[in-house]
Amino acid sequence: MNSVKPQQELDVLANVIAHHPEGVNAQEVLQESGLALQRRSLQRRLAVLVEQERIRVQGQARAVRYFPVLQGESPSGVDASSAKMETGPYVPISAEGEAIKAYVRQPRHLRKPVVYRTEFLEQYHPNHTAYLPLKLREQLHALGRSPAEQTPAGTFARDILNRLLIDLSWASSQLEGNTYSRLDTARLIEFGQVAEGKDAFETQMILNHKQAIEFLVHSPEQAVVSQDTIVALHALLSDGLMPDPAMCGRIRSRAVEIGGSVYLPVALPQRLEELFGIVVGMAAEIEDPFEQAFFLMVHLPYLQPFEDVNKRVSRLAANIPFIRHNLCPLSFIDVPPQAYVDAMIGVYELNQVDLLRDVFVWAYERSCQQYVAVQQSLVPPDILRLRYRHVLGEVIAAVVRSGQPINAVSVSAMLPASVQPEDRAHFTQLVLKELAGLHAGNAVRFGLRPLELLGWKQGTCEP
Secondary structure, eight states, X not given: OOOOOHHHHHHHHHHHHHTOTTOBOHHXXXXXXXXXXXXXXXXXXXXXXXXXXXXXXXXXXXXXXXXXXXXTBOTTSSBGGGOOOOOSOOXXXXXXXXXXXXXXXXXXXXXXXXXXXXXXXXXXXXXXSOSSOHHHHHHHHHHHBOTTTTSSTTHHXXXXXXXXXXXXXXXXXXXXXXXXXHHHHHHHHHHOOOOTTOOHHHHHHHHHHHHHHHHHHHOTTTOSSSHHHHHHHHHHHSTTTSSSGGGTTSOOOSOOOOTTOOEEOOOOHHHHHHHHHHHHHHHHHOOSHHHHHHHHHHHHHHHOOSSSOHHHHXXXXXXXXXXXXXXXXXXXXXXXXXXXXXXXXXXXXXXXXXXXXXXXXXHHHXXXXXXXXXXXXXXXXXXXXXXXXXXXXXXXXXXXXXXXXXXXXXXXXXXXXXXXXXXXXXXXXXXXHHHHTOOXXXXXXXXXXXXXXXXXXXXXXXX
């Protein structure tokens, strides 16, 4: 049984690496240390040592090697006095996520330049491959279930639209460096009030998000995973923000680079269009809404189909399956920008999704926490009313025009055969409730004219 404490294990591992200025791999470190550690535990401890700047890491995948940090030197190889250690919030991450984080935190010159790998996409088979394990998807489904679960697509998103517009517009824009506060975002969206000291670019970014979210929520027939929808999202999100306005809603025709990364996306326009169709087509085949959302967050930015605004498109596209399935939306509220950037670079340069998965799961749990009070305040819809909404209007109009006494017996006798036997009693009570609340202001819902309503009211009031 291993009785060594974690801090002692860190010291042992750091001491082993200190004796290898030429670098050493993880397996060699473990063998020389004599510690009884599982692979994940070893990765976690090595990642901690990198975070503490006691060692530095170089290479990727199986070629990763660990080096000691010499006196006066930081893990990046620059003078320690000028090295500024990044601090700030992060999300809880797995051992695999820690390893990715440690790699992408290296300076660019220590990371090997990479190009788009079609193998990364080819290895994925919709509904057979899963970036999100089944147990995790089940947990997310339980978290995201809403009172509007069995209602038409988009119902829940429309119910919380005002809140969603502010949260998602603000959080997604913040991940792009936008400095609007949430309060300023709310004032801009609700009242059109531009925040003092903010430039037009930041204001336009917020308003573009608002318009794109409304497009998805108010157009359920268009809110599907398709090339047309993804292109439309780009057109809305990039409006007024592209150097060439003609590139809004258009696949790029030139090469692009990604700041802070050594990844080089596809440059050939014809190949890019072909891959865009394949990525969107594969995403559309995925049945599980959470797997579909995560796939879009991985592969749309990785492909970089547009000159800019790719990550914003992927974040809103990820909400399409949630809107369609009436699940809690993903607002990205409180997601630390650095964690998201690290995760995306991990996808770009390593084709590893573990850190992005950590961010995705934390972000979704956070979104559900934000909307739980809103969910609880929603009145559960009457499923029977939704199922028979057209029949309900026809029956109420027929009852009013018949002049018959209004009671359960007379109403039940007028029900059409389309109302199933097991539903007739409940449906009759629903009709009686609607009739009791019928007035000039709501009679138009049932196609009733004012004179018809007046005649019915007079008839039912006579002794």
